[in-house]
Amino acid sequence: VTTGNGGQVTYTYAYQERFFSGRLGFQIVENRLGASYSSPTLRLGNTGLDFSYRIAADYIDALGQLGDIDTDPDLALAKTTDRIQLARLQLGAALTRSFPLWRPPKTASDPPPRFSALPIEQGIWLNTGVSSSQSLYSNGRVQSYTAGSIGIDAVIGAFVADTFDYTNLRVTYSNGFLAGASPFLFDRITTREQLVLGFLQQLYGPLRVGAETTVDLQSGQQVDITYRLGYDRRTYGFSLQYNPVRQSGALELRVEGLNWDPRQSPQKPTTGASVHEP
Template identity: 35%
Template sequence: QPFEPLPDDDYDDDSDPRSRADLGRFQSVVSLRYPLTIWSGEPLPATPTQGLRYTSKPVVPFVQMVLGLTGATSLYSNDEDQSFVRGSIGFTGQFGHFSRDFFDYTGFNLTYSQTGLSGQSPFFFDRVEDTNVLLFGFVQQIYKGFRAGYQSGINLENGDILDDRITLEYSRRTYGVVLSFSPRRRTGTLSLRISDFNWQGGTTPFSGEDVRPVGGGVVR
């Protein structure tokens, strides 16, 4: 039977099967990551008043250069496809030991990536459009176990902010609480860390629904 289009006023009715599309997606991904340590410091002794004051493991200061290569191909049931190869170079590190009361920890990351693209996804959620990207972020101890952080990504071709995340953390040796919020996505998470106490539970985040984020065209 020929397809009969719905009137314009009825296209928002998800209960009618004629207002929905059905399209399959298959993806394969290969990713390589090579960290190269440029500098590494020494941790404090693992005592409650020094290295273990605000964290479950003594903090080791370091600076690393990280090289990355990712290749992905997505095939769709309407015979369209999207393939890309992404190379990246970045630096990550941390300074301080997270032991004193003020400004004794600073963490950072800075990554540049360039993407070669072939084809285009028929979906919007996994379409690769940002091929020249700079990612950066930092975490800073404010007072005792409190740390604040910010993470963002920028399209260097047009200056658009791709994603952002603000975090506020309270950390102790045996537990930690992290509140994270993304102004762009308008989403937030609350995470609880439990260390020691012979913890036997799982590590899956608490969630009311199955959400699989997509970053750079790859389903996480």
């Protein structure tokens, strides 16, 4: 349900819901009943800061541990787990800002879009963010995580020539403070310091390939990776994604109109901190 200010209210009942929990692997939530509110992204005056928040309340039936809790994945999985039923209140917020480091000058001779629906915005940006997630459980447990992130996002090429006219490179480092631990396994935070690396590269014409990987810097383990193959035209496109860690894939289709207006905003990658939502 969309609210008047652009927020989103969601009512959920899920049975045998599957979650990917990083180094803890896949976890199944037997039953989850709840509601959440996600705010729109709010620009804070002329500061350039974007703010968003999320509030959620759920009643959850899932595997967990009511005794001593360990955030080390190997130790956590070695301990006895039982199905437990608890209520959870979750509060999350994110504050982000992007700083342009370089942008090519725009000229009247810049070519119109060829493979994308809108012109590509080229440049290099420094993206920063702070996010916080507080989870309170009905047995008195609390899991609190506050993290900062910093990264570089570079887009080179207008995606109009036949070969190698688009390169997008992304590097994001995040680290935070973790206090407490969830009694459930599916939303227990185990990766506190991580590095995300990604790229998307045009090969020929509308064909682009890319990958994104997440590395847990504390253990040195690769906890996630996704490969992408995309085919883009101005009015339509599709992409294939495959994640060998999650053993999952996706096919996305895009259909758009031809009425591009030069006054429209160009395409720019979206990056930054996000509100934690397990």
